[in-house]
Amino acid sequence: MLNDLKIMFVKESKHARIPRYERLGDAGCSLRVIEDYKIYPGKRILARTGLRIAVPTGFEAQIRPRSGNAWKKGLTVLNTPGTIDAGYRGEVMVVLINLGDEPIAIERGNAVAQMKFSPVYTGHFIEADFLPDTERGAGGLGSTGN
16 A cells, blocks of 8 residues: 555553454544543543554654534534654553533544544744745734634
8 A cells, every 4th residue: 555654553451452453445444442431521531442552753644523423413622633753652542522412422432533644744843033924914814814
C-alpha cells in the first residue's frame, strides 16, 4: 500500500483492539474503548483505548471525531484534533464530550474516534521588523463579510 507507516503498538489490556481502517482508502483508522462509559449532556470523559503506540519521528497521530457519532449523538472529541507526538509512549486516550441532549452510553469495543497520521514540519522563527503585505492584511474574524 502506498504511504504505509509501520506503527508498533503494545496492548495494555486484553480488551484493547488494534486500530483498523474500515474501508480501503480511509484516511483515519477506528479507535475503540476498553471500558463502558455513560456521558451525560455537557459532560466529558477521558476514554481509554488500552493501546500504547510508537509514532515514527517526523509524524504525529491526530485523534479526530467520527462524523456519525457527532451527527447522530452529539459525541465529539473535545481537543480536536488531539495530537500524539512521536516521543509519547503512554496509553492513547480520547477526550470525549457529549454535546447532545441525552446521555450517551458507550460500550467496551465501540469505536469512538479515528486516528490519522500526518507529517510534522518544524517552524523556524525569524524575527523581522515588518511582514510582507497581503490583500487581507490584518483582517480577522468576520473580515470576509460571510
